[in-house]
Amino acid sequence: MCAVLYAIPRTSILGVVLLTGFFGGEIATQMRVDAPLFTNTFFSVYLAILAWGGLWLRDKRVRRLFG
Template sequence: METTGQATVISNKTLWGGWILSGLVIAFLIFDFGIKLVPLDIVLKSLAELGYPDTVAMGRGLGILLMICTVLYAIPRTSILGAILLTGYLGGAIATQLRVGNPLFSHLLFGVYLGLMVWGGLYLRDPRVRALIPFRGMDD
């Protein structure tokens, strides 16, 4: 068990669950910013389809931004800042999907699903977030 300053106790199951959920998100985001940094042809094609300039600089710029947000999220001391920044990044992705009229559940809400995983993983592993949103019965 992990204990913090104000007698907040997180069970090992909950802590592991949080790190696993966060790890899945981090792994996906590493893949995503990796293909943007290269950038692959599919990234340039997708940028054009979404109405953005299909330039290498645009793909790399998005990749660098996502990499910074992901690294901040992965480091425990800066994870809340990283989650906030990722929420903004995902909000832009959702707005873009809405603007071009992509399907609701597969495209538009994907950013919502990922955002829920970002904050869900952080909630399970970080007592500071748990103190802000106290659900009962989470450490069973």
């Protein structure tokens, strides 16, 4: 559902915020089970950075917010 919100331009900011929260939960779960840091735990961080980067490239409101 979050990916669908992210794909629709009108709701993309809500979608990326929800995806970031989902990835945060994934990080917390991986830390809880003592998963390897660079292979499992940081993968969610990389995906969140890619999601925000993609939104930054296609939405000028986000560019104004961060730039």
